[in-house]
Amino acid sequence: MYEGVVQDLIDELGRLPGIGPKSAQRIAFHLLATDPVDIGRLQDVLGKVKEGVRFCDVCGNVSEEEQCRICRDLRRDPALICVVEEPKDVLAVERTREFRGRYHVLGGALDPLSGIGPDQLRIKDLLSRIGAEEVTEVIIATDPNTEGEATATYLVRMLRDFPGLTVTRLASGLPMGGDLEFADELTLGRALSGRRAL
Amino acid sequence: MYLRHLQVTDFRSWEHVDLPLEPGPTVLVGQNGRGKTNLVEAIGYVATLGSHRVSTDAPLIRHGCERALVRVAVVNEGRELTVELEIAPGRANRARVNRGAVGRPRDVLGILRTVLFSPEDLALVRGDPGERRRFLDELLVLRAPRYAGVRSEYEKVLKQRNALLKTAGKRRGNDPYALSTLEVWDNHLATVGAQLLAARLNLVADLAPHAAAAYAGVAPDSRPAKIAYRSRLDEALPEGYGVAGGARAEEDTLVEILLQALGESRTAELERGVSLVGPHRDELELVLGEAPAKGYASHGESWSFALALRLGSYELLRGEAGGEPVLLLDDVFAELDRRRRARLAEVAASAEQVIVTAAVDEDVPGELTGARFVVSEGEVKRA
Numbered sequence: 001m002y003e004g005v006v007q008d009l010i011d012e013l014g015r016l017p018g019i020g021p022k023s024a025q026r027i028a029f030h031l032l033a034t035d036p037v038d039i040g041r042l043q044d045v046l047g048k049v050k051e052g053v054r055f056c057d058v059c060g061n062v063s064e065e066e067q068c069r070i071c072r073d074l075r076r077d078p079a080l081i082c083v084v085e086e087p088k089d090v091l092a093v094e095r096t097r098e099f100r101g102r103y104h105v106l107g108g109a110l111d112p113l114s115g116i117g118p119d120q121l122r123i124k125d126l127l128s129r130i131g132a133e134e135v136t137e138v139i140i141a142t143d144p145n146t147e148g149e150a151t152a153t154y155l156v157r158m159l160r161d162f163p164g165l166t167v168t169r170l171a172s173g174l175p176m177g178g179d180l181e182f183a184d185e186l187t188l189g190r191a192l193s194g195r196r197a198l
Numbered sequence: 199m200y201l202r203h204l205q206v207t208d209f210r211s212w213e214h215v216d217l218p219l220e221p222g223p224t225v226l227v228g229q230n231g232r233g234k235t236n237l238v239e240a241i242g243y244v245a246t247l248g249s250h251r252v253s254t255d256a257p258l259i260r261h262g263c264e265r266a267l268v269r270v271a272v273v274n275e276g277r278e279l280t281v282e283l284e285i286a287p288g289r290a291n292r293a294r295v296n297r298g299a300v301g302r303p304r305d306v307l308g309i310l311r312t313v314l315f316s317p318e319d320l321a322l323v324r325g326d327p328g329e330r331r332r333f334l335d336e337l338l339v340l341r342a343p344r345y346a347g348v349r350s351e352y353e354k355v356l357k358q359r360n361a362l363l364k365t366a367g368k369r370r371g372n373d374p375y376a377l378s379t380l381e382v383w384d385n386h387l388a389t390v391g392a393q394l395l396a397a398r399l400n401l402v403a404d405l406a407p408h409a410a411a412a413y414a415g416v417a418p419d420s421r422p423a424k425i426a427y428r429s430r431l432d433e434a435l436p437e438g439y440g441v442a443g444g445a446r447a448e449e450d451t452l453v454e455i456l457l458q459a460l461g462e463s464r465t466a467e468l469e470r471g472v473s474l475v476g477p478h479r480d481e482l483e484l485v486l487g488e489a490p491a492k493g494y495a496s497h498g499e500s501w502s503f504a505l506a507l508r509l510g511s512y513e514l515l516r517g518e519a520g521g522e523p524v525l526l527l528d529d530v531f532a533e534l535d536r537r538r539r540a541r542l543a544e545v546a547a548s549a550e551q552v553i554v555t556a557a558v559d560e561d562v563p564g565e566l567t568g569a570r571f572v573v574s575e576g577e578v579k580r581a
Contacts (some may be wrong), residue, residue, distance in 0.1 A: 008482035031536065037460055049392070059547050068227060110358075110379060110382070111358065111360035112358045112359070112365065112379075112383075113357060113358055113363035114363040115365070117362075117376065118367075118378075118379060146354040146355055146386070147358070148381060149386065150355075150358070150379075150386055153382045153385060153386070154378070154379055154382045157378065157381070157382065158378075175410060176243075182301075182303070184304075184305065184347070185343070186344070186347045186351075
């Protein structure tokens with residue numbers, strides 16, 4: 001235990017995801033030894049992040065204005081919506097530069113153990129969005145794990161009654177540049193059942 | 199297959215042991231409390247990623263240490279693989295195969311296959327249904343490692359669904375969302391549950407004749423032993439499922455049956471807040487003559503039944519692809535009468551490799567002559 005504010009700093013850092021007690025201690029002492037100007041910048045950003053950042057009224061992505069950059073962009077196809085769990089997933093899909101539609105960020109996945117049901121996710125917003133806009137396809141890009149799959153199934157059920165709407169799910173299968181022999185059975189099984197004709 | 203080498207570091211009572219092994223019988227002799235079982239446990243851990251004695255990893259680490267290491271060299275049909283496991287409670291275990299890291303420890307399943315018979319196995323006959331479900335599931339994973347993934351996925355879906363049932367049950371009727379998400383979890387439970395159920399039914403169908411024959415072998419004067427899979431779905435299951443020589447259980451059929459059953463027990467499940475249908479509620483029934491073994495079998499009969507389940511598993515795995523399993527007999531000869539001892543020794547002597555532990559030499563049948571090691575405080579010496 002360190003004295004006073006140093007220990008407080010370590011405790012606060014230790015609350016962050018992915019940072020254990022040892023990392024927290026290392027970061028704390030790094031901050032102590034850092035130039036006050038750099039600290040000032042960090043302080044500044046931390047102060048702004050809660051007030052300055054908001055969530056896009058349309059898609060729920062992090063944004064600086066009422067609507068995020070992607071929703072404001074008129075070149076993007078409004079008929080296509082990609083549904084993801086978190087804002088970081090938007091970034092992941094954006095990096096492919098393959099997708100020219102818009103997004104919808106749910107803010108998580110169905111997870112009854114943590115008390116997260118449809119009401120805690122932005123599902124109603126998605127439904128009213130599809131009702132109001134000219135959407136022809138919804139791509140479900142939730143994580144391929146227990147909770148993400150359940151969310152996908154739930155969305156399919158909610159969306160199937162919209163006339164003329166195509167609902168698709170990201171394919172799951174083998175990673176590029178990998179070896180077939182190292183793929184686990186579950187992934188390989190999925191890849192097999194989702195194979196396509198060439 | 200056989201183990202060519204075992205090395206453990208900071209595992210249970212052992213600081214470090216290096217043990218070269220050979221095919222055929224190997225006997226570890228030593229007084230109680232010297233750590234013979236710990237070595238067998240380490241071997242079993244590599245094969246099943248679990249201990250046969252404890253359900254958590256913490257007791258496996260030597261007192262005061264952070265992690266334990268187990269390394270084995272396995273020879274299967276002339277090909278040697280080394281598997282190394284780092285066991286660290288509270289963190290994810292790490293695994294390496296031939297010194298290269300693998301993605302998940304689960305990937306090493308199937309490299310080493312073992313059948314372990316130990317005094318704890320009495321619980322297979324006398325214990326709760328959970329013990330017998332675990333027995334089936336572990337054998338399933340030995341048979342086809344992919345079921346490790348199915349099993350853990352089922353556990354996850356079950357937990358989520360139970361959590362939902364608990365909250366939905368409290369505010370019943372006024373939460374249409376909860377009911378529609380329940381249907382989603384029903385679907386997942388049925389899909390994954392059907393995979394597990396089909397595999398268990400087929401396993402019991404294949405194991406039943408081996409277990410019955412093994413029991414007749416170790417206790418020829420006793421009533422005949424029978425095993426059968428018992429499920430709440432029994433009446434809905436097609437004829438021949440889970441029966442030796444009967445129809446093979448099919449996942450698609452079982453998904454439908456499970457969904458139907460979930461629909462029927464919806465009200466009861468919401469009231470009680472737990473999932474009442476599915477493989478987690480099933481049971482492996484052990485019958486002696488006409489009566490259930492649990493509660494009716496004598497001590498000797500219970501022991502014979504437990505032994506028959508293990509020997510049956512051994513014969514089953516031996517006859518299938520994947521390599522003959524290594525037989526591990528932990529301190530069991532002392533508990534058996536002369537006839538059972540002779541029968542077990544007969545099977546053990548025919549095994550590609552068998553590792554036996556005993557407190558004194560007299561406990562080990564004469565047929566099992568091979569390498570002999572003396573286990574004493576902190577070391578293992580070839581005698």
